[in-house]
Amino acid sequence: MKLLLVEDDATTAAYLAKGLREEGHVVDHLADGREALAQVMRGGYDVLIVDRMLPGLDGLSLVRALRSAKVTVPALFLTAMGGVDDRIEGLRAGGDDYLVKPFAFGELSARVDVLGRRAAQPVVETVLKAGDLTMDLIARKVTRAGQDIDLLPREFTLLEHLMRRKGRVQTRTMLLESVWDLSFDPQTNVVETHISRLRAKVDKPFARELIRTVRGAGYKIED
The missing domain is CATH 3.40.50.2300 (Response regulator)
Incomplete structure (x- = not known):
């Protein structure tokens, strides 16, 4: 010190x-x-x-x-x-x-x-950013390029998880445990379905993709 x-x-x-x-x-x-x-x-x-x-x-x-x-x-x-x-x-x-x-x-x-x-206690972030995507955790508001994005509660939690770990691959198991609080695989496509919904709202209306699939590994969000 x-x-x-x-x-x-x-x-x-x-x-x-x-x-x-x-x-x-x-x-x-x-x-x-x-x-x-x-x-x-x-x-x-x-x-x-x-x-x-x-x-x-x-x-x-x-x-x-x-x-x-x-x-x-x-x-x-x-x-x-x-x-x-x-x-x-x-x-x-x-x-x-x-x-x-x-x-x-x-x-x-x-x-x-x-x-x-x-x-040295860490400062808790209340605003997360990835490129032109912004998530305000206090206001529960998501915007991209100044446009509001309406997310359902589970979609919001999933996006928050990805943004807090920006640039790092998150496996299907990690997402099930952190977002759905499941310590087992329910053998459904719940993760894939929600990622698809997120992409439709966060990526599709815009020119550049932020949510990436890493083949054989999982998903990540990048600047």
């Missing part, structure tokens, strides 16, 4: 940076809160480690300013201010965790890892 350490004590900063780099992290260090604000606004960090007592701009104000600017990178306060009210103030200012000095490096490292995992 790429970390920004905002700490004005040179000895503490050197100790932390060395330990975190040994664990495989990329660590930038700044001692001034105002400089840190400008640096974080440029983006690229996975986790911030922030002291509260900083020159230029204190750590609390730094994190508040980031949250006001809709910057959501996780921030861990690392500070000697360890009272209950101090911790509450730090968390309410937008901090994601709070660790009091003196501290064990192993605990700091574990907390950084946890914050990094939270930040």
